[in-house]
Amino acid sequence: xxxDEQRVTAAIKGxxxxxxxxxxxxxxxxxxxxxxxxxxxxxxVEVFQQTVLSAIESIHTLRxxxxxxxxxxxxxxNQSITTLRKKNKLVVMDDIAxxxxxxxxxxxxxxxxxxxxxxxxxxxxxxxxxLLRFYQDFSxxxxxxxxxxxxxxxxxxxxxxxxxxxxxxxxxYLDEGKRDFx
Amino acid sequence: MKExxxxxxxxxxxxxxxxxxxxxxxxxxxxxxxxxxxxxxKWLYTSAAAAMLAIGILTTSxxxxxxxxxxxxxxxxxxxxxxxxxxxxxxxxxxxxxxYFSEAVGLTQIDSGxxxxxxxxxxxxxxxxLSFLLKTDEPLGEGLHFASYPxxxxxPPGNAGMEFETVENVGYAGIIRVTPDLNEExxxxxxxxxxxxxxxxxxxxxxxxxxxxAVTQILKEPMPLDIKVKEEGVTVHLKxxxxxxxxxxxxxxxxxxxxYLTEWSAVEAELIAQDNLGKVYNVPYNGxxxxxxxxxxxxxxxxxxMSGLDPQATSLTxxxxxxxxNFDEETQTSESKRLEFDAVQIDLTDHSHTIIKDxxxxxxxxxxxxxxxxxxx
Numbered sequence: 001x002x003x004d005e006q007r008v009t010a011a012i013k014g015x016x017x018x019x020x021x022x023x024x025x026x027x028x029x030x031x032x033x034x035x036x037x038x039x040x041x042x043x044x045v046e047v048f049q050q051t052v053l054s055a056i057e058s059i060h061t062l063r064x065x066x067x068x069x070x071x072x073x074x075x076x077x078n079q080s081i082t083t084l085r086k087k088n089k090l091v092v093m094d095d096i097a098x099x100x101x102x103x104x105x106x107x108x109x110x111x112x113x114x115x116x117x118x119x120x121x122x123x124x125x126x127x128x129x130x131l132l133r134f135y136q137d138f139s140x141x142x143x144x145x146x147x148x149x150x151x152x153x154x155x156x157x158x159x160x161x162x163x164x165x166x167x168x169x170x171x172x173y174l175d176e177g178k179r180d181f182x
Numbered sequence: 183m184k185e186x187x188x189x190x191x192x193x194x195x196x197x198x199x200x201x202x203x204x205x206x207x208x209x210x211x212x213x214x215x216x217x218x219x220x221x222x223x224k225w226l227y228t229s230a231a232a233a234m235l236a237i238g239i240l241t242t243s244x245x246x247x248x249x250x251x252x253x254x255x256x257x258x259x260x261x262x263x264x265x266x267x268x269x270x271x272x273x274x275x276x277x278x279x280x281x282y283f284s285e286a287v288g289l290t291q292i293d294s295g296x297x298x299x300x301x302x303x304x305x306x307x308x309x310x311x312l313s314f315l316l317k318t319d320e321p322l323g324e325g326l327h328f329a330s331y332p333x334x335x336x337x338p339p340g341n342a343g344m345e346f347e348t349v350e351n352v353g354y355a356g357i358i359r360v361t362p363d364l365n366e367e368x369x370x371x372x373x374x375x376x377x378x379x380x381x382x383x384x385x386x387x388x389x390x391x392x393x394x395x396a397v398t399q400i401l402k403e404p405m406p407l408d409i410k411v412k413e414e415g416v417t418v419h420l421k422x423x424x425x426x427x428x429x430x431x432x433x434x435x436x437x438x439x440x441x442y443l444t445e446w447s448a449v450e451a452e453l454i455a456q457d458n459l460g461k462v463y464n465v466p467y468n469g470x471x472x473x474x475x476x477x478x479x480x481x482x483x484x485x486x487x488m489s490g491l492d493p494q495a496t497s498l499t500x501x502x503x504x505x506x507x508n509f510d511e512e513t514q515t516s517e518s519k520r521l522e523f524d525a526v527q528i529d530l531t532d533h534s535h536t537i538i539k540d541x542x543x544x545x546x547x548x549x550x551x552x553x554x555x556x557x558x559x
Contacts, residue, residue: 006329006388010378013330014342020212027204032197041200049207056211060338115193134190 008065019059022068023052030076033131037080039120050079067145073136074146077128084124118165126161133158263301263313263355267347279428280304280311280357283400287312293389295319296353296380305371305397307404307424308431308485309468310334310360312373312397316346318353322382326354329378329386332393334362334371341469361468361485370398402426405533411502411523415442418451418502418523425530430455430488432465432500438480446506449480453502455488456544457495463488464546465500499527501543 011019023030027048034047054075062071119127132138132146143154264281284304291298296318303312312332331342340363346356362371373395379388403425410419419435436451443449453465470482491498502525507518525541528534 006378009376010329013333013376013378015329016212018329020208023208024205027208028199031199031204032194035197036194045200045203045207048204049211052207052211115190116197119190119193130190131194135194 005065008062008068011059011068012062012065014060016056019056023055023072026069026072029136030072033073033076033135034080036116036120036127036131037077037084037124039117043083047076047079047083050083051076054079069136070138070142070146073132073138077131077146081124115165122161122164125157126164129154129157130161130165263315264357267345267355267357280313283427284311284313285397287395287397289393289395291391291393293391294387296387296389296391298377298391298393300375300393300395303373303395303397304428305399306426306429306431307367307399307402308361308433309429309487310362310371310373310397311428312358312360314356314358315352316354316356316380321348322353322380322387323384327381329381330376332358332360332373332375334360334364335374336372337362337364340364340471343468359468363471368399370396372396400426400428403533405528407526407535409526409535409537411526411537413504413521413523414506415439415445416449416451416504416506416521418504420500420502420526423500423528425491428489430491430498432486432488433483434486434502435483436481436504438478440478442506443478443480446508448507448509449504450507451482451484451502451504453486453488453500454543454546455501456499457492458497459492459495461492461495462544462546463490496531497527497529499525499538499541501525501541503543 007018007022011022030051031044031048034051035041035044038044038047051072055072058075062068119130122130128147129143132143133140138146140151140154144151147154264277264284267277281302284302287300287303289300296316299315299317301313301315303310305311310332326346327344331344334340341361343359344356345358346354349355360373373393375391375393377389377391379386405423405425407420407422410417412418415438417437417439419437421433421435424431424433432453434451434453436449438449452467455463455465457463465486465488467484467486470484476482502523504521504523505518506521507516509516522541522543525538525543527536527538529536
């Protein structure tokens with residue numbers, strides 16, 4: 001989401017109303033990202049709260065107003081991962097892969113909810129890049145900056161994440177999979 | 183199985199948003215817990231977040247005083263903006279001293295039809311106070327504030343407050359006080375100010391005004407105290423008092439027993455001072471912040487500034503007190519009580535100090551007290 005840079009600049013310089021307004025615009029996306037990691041409302045709300053407090057505490061460290069959305073997303077993802085680790089809810093990759101591969105999808109399943117569920121069960125690194133690329137619409141370059149990792153790693157993780165998701169969603173084509181992410 | 187196209191995005195959109203809970207979190211994060219007794223002159227964010235910027239609008243007045251009316255004919259004469267606040271001085275701020283001890287800045291920036299002039303600035307080791315003019319051809323209306331306030335380079339955002347008066351045919355004359363979150367003693371501060379936009383209740387004017395200047399600390403006499411006084415679960419740690427020609431600055435900390443916060447949710451420690459001549463001084467805090475050593479969300483480091491110390495006084499007594507309160511979100515009602523601590527008497531001649539047990543806390547002059555009472559309504 002592109003924000004009014006003037007408002008972001010005001011927030012960086014300490015204008016609380018501006019920051020509150022910007023967080024209000026981002027709240028739904030932040031919550032949905034948190035929910036994808038936590039997979040229950042209570043924990044997702046907790047992550048959202050931690051994200052808000054962390055954003056308030058560290059907004060002055062944001063150097064480029066244009067990066068507000070990516071910066072906030074990174075906070076949310078980090079908070080999600082931290083909270084998951086605290087709650088020992090991280091699931092190892094092999095378990096996930098086995099679970100997805102073994103899962104039989106009933107025909108009448110609500111596919112959208114199933115995608116959410118499957119995405120939530122993906123290993124952290126795949127889930128993160130898929131959320132950033134296909135939910136937040138960040139470019140590969142932006143994801144590289146958010147995750148501080150090379151372009152090749154981002155592309156590989158997107159590719160593998162989609163492949164794993166497809167396996168978990170047997171018979172379902174993902175329109176995002178067709179998107180050029182090079 | 184029939185092939186279907188499913189978008190990650192549209193799938194995530196199916197996650198229900200607990201809007202009420204999220205809005206509550208945002209509200210609580212930004213809006214201070216109501217304390218029954220809090221001066222209207224300042225407000226402070228007391229979130230768990232550390233080193234936050236609190237913008238307090240000290241006073242705003244839309245009535246031009248006779249003194250301010252003179253400004254219309256004196257502009258663009260620079261160097262006397264502080265003096266225009268002397269006659270209409272409800273807060274007993276030492277504007278004459280500000281003007282006398284401040285440095286000329288004299289920087290002007292024009293954009294979007296508005297000219298901002300920084301007139302003078304003074305740094306007393308705790309606060310940077312600067313005077314400015316804002317010249318505009320059209321009235322800007324009520325609720326004036328800036329998107330951004332002056333910052334001290336190399337330090338995290340501190341607290342800021344602003345006072346201004348409208349001046350007919352000119353615009354505004356104003357004073358901004360910034361309390362930077364200084365981690366070390368600095369004899370000179372580099373100040374940058376890019377207001378970004380001027381915000382009013384009904385409109386916003388953006389502009390590219392940029393200021394950069396240095397201000398040197400005036401002479402000060404620091405006096406370490408390191409005195410802790412305790413009442414119930416609240417400890418007030420008086421750290422240091424600093425005397426300057428324009429102010430007396432007190433650094434103190436409130437420390438709250440975690441168990442006490444099961445009984446009370448908010449704590450706000452304040453000070454009142456009285457000299458040996460009987461004059462009582464309001465000692466408003468400039469703002470507070472938490473740091474990494476805080477054990478509770480109510481542990482705060484404060485600085486407070488009192489002005490106008492009588493030069494004939496030979497001792498000054500600091501009376502700490504705290505308001506502890508609870509707020510019931512369901513019923514939107516609050517309860518509170520006041521804790522009174524032992525006082526500290528400072529000998530102004532030799533800077534020794536004496537602790538006064540169970541003192542009777544003096545009352546502020548009636549007009550200031552009424553102001554405080556009004557502020558809680």
